[in-house]
Amino acid sequence: MDITEVAKVSGLPASTLRFYEEKGLIQSIGRNGLRRLFNANVIERLTLISLGRNAGFSLDEIGDMFRSEGPDINRTLLLAKADELDSKIKELTAMRDGLRHAAACNAPNHFECPKFLRLLRVAGKNRVRQGNKLKESKAKHT
Numbered sequence: 217m218d219i220t221e222v223a224k225v226s227g228l229p230a231s232t233l234r235f236y237e238e239k240g241l242i243q244s245i246g247r248n249g250l251r252r253l254f255n256a257n258v259i260e261r262l263t264l265i266s267l268g269r270n271a272g273f274s275l276d277e278i279g280d281m282f283r284s285e286g287p288d289i290n291r292t293l294l295l296a297k298a299d300e301l302d303s304k305i306k307e308l309t310a311m312r313d314g315l316r317h318a319a320a321c322n323a324p325n326h327f328e329c330p331k332f333l334r335l336l337r338v339a340g341k342n343r344v345r346q347g348n349k350l351k352e353s354k355a356k357h358t
Contacts, residue, residue: 217258218251219244226262241265241279271297310338
């Protein structure tokens with residue numbers, strides 16, 4: 217398959233495919249003129265990359281799971297990511313419930329509503345946690 221076909225089937229722009237190739241996530245098998253050529257199994261690999269990205273894995277984490285003979289899934293990392301998703305689901309569920317309550321709350325001022333104030337505390341904790349994660353990520357890459 218040439219890069220245009222892969223882009224069409226995968227829904228990814230050719231620039232993303234070239235970037236993934238530069239990062240070693242996919243490999244072309246040659247060229248037809250200026251166009252890169254790929255094995256048909258590149259679609260499976262792109263699907264796995266997409267799944268990993270949707271689950272919150274970085275491209276480097278995904279790349280570490282690829283071997284020439286096939287994926288080598290890091291089960292410990294999968295379990296850790298599943299735990300992160302469980303935590304995020306819990307936070308989002310609490311936020312959704314708080315927003316619904318705030319929309320229907322009869323308090324004259326939302327700052328007088330205990331449930332709304334709990335929502336604010338949760339949002340504040342998430343902002344602090346995200347700031348800490350960003351700092352950790354920057355420190356890791358320097």
